[in-house]
Amino acid sequence: MVNIEKYFGLVRALTNINxxxxxxxxxxxxxxxxxxxxxxxxxxxxxxPPTSGELYVAxxxxxxxxxxxxxxxAHGIETVYQDKSLGEKQVLWRNFFIGRExxxxxxxxxxxxxxxxxxxxxxxxxxxxxxxxxxxxxxxQLSGGERQGIAIGRAMYFEADLIILDEPTVALSLKExxxxxxxxxxxxxxxKASIYISHSIPDVYEVSDRFIVLxxxxxxxxxxxxxxxxxxxxxxxxxxxxxxxxKEYS
Amino acid sequence: xxxxxxxxxxxxxxxxxxxxxxxxxxxxxxIIAAPAVFTHPLIxxxxxxxxxxxxxxxxxxxxxxxxxxxxxxxxxVVSLSGFALSWGWKTFDPAFGAWIGIxxxxxxxxxVGYINGVMVARIGVPSIMATLAANFFWYGISILLAGGLQVxxxxxxxxxxxxxxxxxxxxxxxxxxxxxxALAALLWFILNRHKFGEGIMFIGDNANVARVMGVNVEAxxxxxxxxxxxxxxxxxxxxxxDIGVFYPDQGNFLLPAMASVFIGGTSIAGGAxxxxxxxxxxxxxxxLAAGVVATTISGYWVQVVEGVVMAAVIVxxxxxxxxxxxxxxxxxxxxxxxxxSNPRQELLxxxxxxxx
Ligand SMILES: Nc1ncnc2c1ncn2[C@@H]1O[C@H](COP(=O)(O)OP(=O)(O)O)[C@@H](O)[C@H]1O
Ligand SMILES: [Mg+2]
Numbered sequence: 001m002v003n004i005e006k007y008f009g010l011v012r013a014l015t016n017i018n019x020x021x022x023x024x025x026x027x028x029x030x031x032x033x034x035x036x037x038x039x040x041x042x043x044x045x046x047x048x049p050p051t052s053g054e055l056y057v058a059x060x061x062x063x064x065x066x067x068x069x070x071x072x073x074a075h076g077i078e079t080v081y082q083d084k085s086l087g088e089k090q091v092l093w094r095n096f097f098i099g100r101e102x103x104x105x106x107x108x109x110x111x112x113x114x115x116x117x118x119x120x121x122x123x124x125x126x127x128x129x130x131x132x133x134x135x136x137x138x139x140x141q142l143s144g145g146e147r148q149g150i151a152i153g154r155a156m157y158f159e160a161d162l163i164i165l166d167e168p169t170v171a172l173s174l175k176e177x178x179x180x181x182x183x184x185x186x187x188x189x190x191x192k193a194s195i196y197i198s199h200s201i202p203d204v205y206e207v208s209d210r211f212i213v214l215x216x217x218x219x220x221x222x223x224x225x226x227x228x229x230x231x232x233x234x235x236x237x238x239x240x241x242x243x244x245x246x247k248e249y250s
Numbered sequence: 251x252x253x254x255x256x257x258x259x260x261x262x263x264x265x266x267x268x269x270x271x272x273x274x275x276x277x278x279x280x281i282i283a284a285p286a287v288f289t290h291p292l293i294x295x296x297x298x299x300x301x302x303x304x305x306x307x308x309x310x311x312x313x314x315x316x317x318x319x320x321x322x323x324x325x326x327v328v329s330l331s332g333f334a335l336s337w338g339w340k341t342f343d344p345a346f347g348a349w350i351g352i353x354x355x356x357x358x359x360x361x362v363g364y365i366n367g368v369m370v371a372r373i374g375v376p377s378i379m380a381t382l383a384a385n386f387f388w389y390g391i392s393i394l395l396a397g398g399l400q401v402x403x404x405x406x407x408x409x410x411x412x413x414x415x416x417x418x419x420x421x422x423x424x425x426x427x428x429x430x431x432a433l434a435a436l437l438w439f440i441l442n443r444h445k446f447g448e449g450i451m452f453i454g455d456n457a458n459v460a461r462v463m464g465v466n467v468e469a470x471x472x473x474x475x476x477x478x479x480x481x482x483x484x485x486x487x488x489x490x491x492d493i494g495v496f497y498p499d500q501g502n503f504l505l506p507a508m509a510s511v512f513i514g515g516t517s518i519a520g521g522a523x524x525x526x527x528x529x530x531x532x533x534x535x536x537x538l539a540a541g542v543v544a545t546t547i548s549g550y551w552v553q554v555v556e557g558v559v560m561a562a563v564i565v566x567x568x569x570x571x572x573x574x575x576x577x578x579x580x581x582x583x584x585x586x587x588x589x590x591s592n593p594r595q596e597l598l599x600x601x602x603x604x605x606x
Pocket of ligand 1 (some may be wrong): 008011012013031033034035036037038039040129
């Protein structure tokens, strides 16, 4: 991302954003509510274009007039949101393929194939063990952790090069959080990249190679993990919140 | 016991099953209450003639409501398209003037729907307001164009288009009933098996989820309203041909159409729609008034009885969950197994209270 800026009407959500994510890098994105984290994610994933600035995916410049969620998917960018990844009243198999259905040339869905693949993802990729939950179950029947499992399994199946997790652990039990963390480790081992957004600093510290602090729409700091301990990061963020920016790191 | 359970489950999955049972119950009640009328096929044939226009409009409305929107403008489209048909009919030689009229009618419907869609999806006007205004406007245009008068379709009985769309099969059964059923089948496939329909369900469920998952929310909404406009125009074509006369008020069935959708089990909340529920719902609504009149109950009671039946069906839908009986079959399971020993049940209860 180069010089990305985003306005919502007169509200400036992002300014002067310059960020690069390496091919096999896990970037931890930290910042207060309303700092602009989700806005950044949505520009990256083609939900909406920025007001100005440039985006390069795998070295190629993106034309925002033609960049959308589908083309982000085609470029290998997948997203897991805290709560807005799944259609509540819809069956699971539809949730795996919404926005990229397997269709014939008239646009009709190959239900059998979609269900078979969805089942495959649930059994093998996610390791679903809940009895009575099948691809025909409704999302509303699932627990929070199970829902996040579906969203993550979907991202894994589509073999993303960059998986963005936007507060994926909100409202999850400790055990379920551990699963998500484990998944991010797997991204790293698989040679892929990730942007991990969370308010839990220990979680972010554990999985990330580098931390980006977003403050009121601007990047406040970018710190490699090797340069800072968890305790120092915590202290740094506390200072940051009090406006005592540490020049050494910024 | 197992086979009973799976039978309950299977039947419960059939779309529109509860409301089909209501329709059956209604006819049985009417056969008992007014045997002279309801043991004769004539009354059913008359339903097959009078219900299709309402049903057709209600079918389009089912998709619109599934998307979490509403269309109050279809009565004006029924009127406008009827005028367009009658204009083509009297301006050109009826042999092909009818086709020109149908083409114009569908185009007018698509145009009105498209404008509704743009207002809702691109400009952001809530559909209840946009389509309410559109209903006044286009109804006004229809009256203006027609000079407030009705137009008779001369020689309509002998016209091929008349035979094709509103003629009688075997000299008895109104063909429009089959067209309405065919449209229902087509819309069922579009909603449940086409990616356009899947987009409609996800948008009605949660437009933000649909958007971040790559559904083109705005384009889907515009297309949906344009489709609804054409469906309403088709309803207008059927009404006008069937009675052989265009008159500006011919689309006056907004409330029956809405009632058909809701008693059919489609929820106002959006996200899921029951196309065949609407089919049975329209026949329940369409049969009620005539049915109550045919019994010896005083005419003053007709609307009261209609209201009671509608309320009862909607309560039934709410009780059985999203308009089908799938929930009943799972309740059936819980009756047999002690609730506490069912881990899923516990999970569900825990999640109800968890913030998410
Ligand atoms: N669709 C939108 N329309 C208007 N303002 C928005 C929209 N999305 C986000 N914002 C505003 O942009 C700012 C950043 O929001 P967001 O990116 O969601 O923050 P974060 O994810 O870091 O909590 C906030 O002030 C928010 O109110
Ligand atoms: Mg956010």
